[in-house]
Amino acid sequence: xxxxxxxxxxxxTRRQFLAGTVGAACAxxxxxxxxxxxxxxxxxxxxxxxxxxxALAESDFLGACVRCGLCVRDCPYDTLRLAKPxxxxxxxTPYFIAREIPCEMxxxxxxxxxxxxxxxDHSLTDxxxxxxxxxxxxxxxxxxxxRGLRCEVCFNVCPARGKAITLEMQHxxxxxxxxxxxxxxxxxxxxxxxxxxxACILEExxxxxxxxxxxxxxxxxxxxxxxxxxxKAGQSLVTPDVEHKYNLPEGxxxxxxxxxLIIEEQAAETPYPDDPLETLNxxxxxx
Amino acid sequence: xxxxxxxxxxxxxxxxWWKSHQWLVWRRLSQLSVLALFLLGPWFGVxxxxxxxxxxxxxxxxxxxxPYLLIQVLLTRHLPETTAVxxxxxxxxxxxxxxxxxxxxxxxxVNMATDFAAWLRRRFGITSAARLxxxxxxxxxxxxxxxxxxxxxxxxxxxxxxxAVYRGLVFGMGLGWTVLLAxxxxxxxxxxxxxxxxxxxxxxxxxxxxxxxxxxxSAIRREQCNDCMDCFIVCPEPQVIRPALKGSDETSPVIRxxxxxxxxxxxxxxxxxxxxxxxxNSGKMNSQVANHQRxxxx
Numbered sequence: 001x002x003x004x005x006x007x008x009x010x011x012x013t014r015r016q017f018l019a020g021t022v023g024a025a026c027a028x029x030x031x032x033x034x035x036x037x038x039x040x041x042x043x044x045x046x047x048x049x050x051x052x053x054x055a056l057a058e059s060d061f062l063g064a065c066v067r068c069g070l071c072v073r074d075c076p077y078d079t080l081r082l083a084k085p086x087x088x089x090x091x092x093t094p095y096f097i098a099r100e101i102p103c104e105m106x107x108x109x110x111x112x113x114x115x116x117x118x119x120x121d122h123s124l125t126d127x128x129x130x131x132x133x134x135x136x137x138x139x140x141x142x143x144x145x146x147r148g149l150r151c152e153v154c155f156n157v158c159p160a161r162g163k164a165i166t167l168e169m170q171h172x173x174x175x176x177x178x179x180x181x182x183x184x185x186x187x188x189x190x191x192x193x194x195x196x197x198x199a200c201i202l203e204e205x206x207x208x209x210x211x212x213x214x215x216x217x218x219x220x221x222x223x224x225x226x227x228x229x230x231x232k233a234g235q236s237l238v239t240p241d242v243e244h245k246y247n248l249p250e251g252x253x254x255x256x257x258x259x260x261l262i263i264e265e266q267a268a269e270t271p272y273p274d275d276p277l278e279t280l281n282x283x284x285x286x287x
Numbered sequence: 288x289x290x291x292x293x294x295x296x297x298x299x300x301x302x303x304w305w306k307s308h309q310w311l312v313w314r315r316l317s318q319l320s321v322l323a324l325f326l327l328g329p330w331f332g333v334x335x336x337x338x339x340x341x342x343x344x345x346x347x348x349x350x351x352x353x354p355y356l357l358i359q360v361l362l363t364r365h366l367p368e369t370t371a372v373x374x375x376x377x378x379x380x381x382x383x384x385x386x387x388x389x390x391x392x393x394x395x396x397v398n399m400a401t402d403f404a405a406w407l408r409r410r411f412g413i414t415s416a417a418r419l420x421x422x423x424x425x426x427x428x429x430x431x432x433x434x435x436x437x438x439x440x441x442x443x444x445x446x447x448x449x450x451a452v453y454r455g456l457v458f459g460m461g462l463g464w465t466v467l468l469a470x471x472x473x474x475x476x477x478x479x480x481x482x483x484x485x486x487x488x489x490x491x492x493x494x495x496x497x498x499x500x501x502x503x504x505s506a507i508r509r510e511q512c513n514d515c516m517d518c519f520i521v522c523p524e525p526q527v528i529r530p531a532l533k534g535s536d537e538t539s540p541v542i543r544x545x546x547x548x549x550x551x552x553x554x555x556x557x558x559x560x561x562x563x564x565x566x567x568n569s570g571k572m573n574s575q576v577a578n579h580q581r582x583x584x585x
Contacts, residue, residue, distance in 0.1 A: 027423055035442055035443075036437075056365075066444075068352075073328070073337045081458075092341075116374060117360060
């Protein structure tokens with residue numbers, strides 16, 4: 001190497017300059033193309049990865065989170081972690097796996113307070129209003145409640161016990177005489193904390209937290225529920241309400257409250273009284 | 288010059304080991320201490336600073352945020368909390384004072400890997416080099432900003448090796464070491480000073496701050512230069528030296544190019560003590576003062 005190498009004052013010809021610039025621009029453009037397709041792929045959040053409470057919608061979150069890990073540091077239960085290179089989650093972003101360490105739903109929500117950018121929305125001050133995901137009873141074949149066994153662990157560990165998960169008593173058709181207590185999740189109260197998934201007694205949990213977009217259906221904008229509309233309007237909005245009538249055999253009634261068909265008291269007796277005169281006296285009005 | 292045994296031999300003989308290595312030692316100490324401060328928390332439960340290089344909190348009060356990241360966040364059209372904005376202003380102010388690419392040479396851990404690669408190249412006389420424009424990094428910088436704007440996500444952070452390595456060191460490495468290894472091999476085998484000197488958009492961003500930052504290296508005693516070329520050989524951005532060192536009497540001896548990382552290797556390696564740290568706008572004056580001082584001393 002010598003001083004002469006870099007030559008006279010401006011040793012770059014126009015051609016060299018253009019070639020260099022175009023080369024650099026092309027290299028950058030090429031990198032860009034690769035990055036765009038990689039971005040798509042790398043931004044897809046796997047279903048097992050649950051964002052911390054207050055996380056913005058995933059597409060906004062990936063623009064707002066600077067991957068500093070302050071939420072991870074301030075989580076008192078070591079629930080949160082940052083995605084490492086080689087993991088499926090967008091590099092450096094915070095998440096947790098409910099089956100390993102669920103969210104303990106701290107009342108002061110330290111992870112949200114710690115977030116410097118607002119990727120975890122600071123307007124979230126009531127942890128019960130967070131929606132990290134939604135619990136779903138994904139497998140009714142292995143959940144032992146569906147087999148008529150008493151479990152109810154998910155119901156009992158739920159921080160919103162009796163609200164986010166309720167038990168519905170059903171008839172056990174297998175034994176014919178027992179009940180089944182089926183866990184039902186209600187999205188109105190479930191925060192997606194994951195304690196149910198963590199506690200599920202099965203080898204692989206039958207109740208799992210899914211991201212809301214995977215767990216929830218969305219009904220069409222145009223969809224209306226007749227009875228709700230009727231309540232709102234105070235009257236039926238279609239043809240005038242027809243009073244419902246059962247068309248049942250003579251002497252029978254119908255009781256909705258689980259008893260089904262009932263035979264009315266008077267009709268319980270034979271249509272032909274002991275005294276034949278009575279039958280004659282009833283005459284035409286019966287037929 | 289012709290029969291010189293090794294780079295820096297002159298300085299070693301004339302100034303002794305400490306004077307010919309002091310900035311390098313300070314710099315390594317700085318890089319390692321910043322890292323150590325971040326590791327005190329997770330390793331020993333002493334929380335002086337929490338977070339990582341992207342954004343952090345000192346003693347639970349002073350926020351720091353990488354301004355380059357914050358700009359990308361703004362481009363995704365997300366309005367950040369004031370904490371992040373304040374943190375970015377503090378960091379920006381700091382580097383405006385001490386030199387933009389001080390981030391690269393005094394803080395960034397990747398620098399240790401690339402310096403090592405460059406040292407190995409010199410040591411083994413490896414001269415193979417892919418030809419890359421040093422401006423590629425500015426194209427990549429523009430690209431990362433455009434990506435934030437277009438995708439609405441911090442796309443660059445999906446692959447940014449600088450933050451990935453730091454996050455890895457503080458939060459758990461995963462496969463992050465492969466990134467560091469890749470950069471090392473790229474610099475060692477493919478392109479001399481390839482990553483930090485040609486490609487890294489983080490460095491490109493901080494070099495923009497460096498164009499106006501206060502503390503600069505100045506070739507204050509440039510008339511003493513004996514053309515030994517040691518500074519050009521050890522400098523990670525040798526193109527920045529020439530205008531200051533070989534300029535005419537009218538031009539400033541201050542290295543004004545933003546690409547200069549203020550690493551101070553030229554200060555160490557020069558047996559004639561041509562270089563010293565100074566302020567951006569005091570160059571000319573200092574030169575005269577220095578001349579005067581020398582006359583007085585001699």
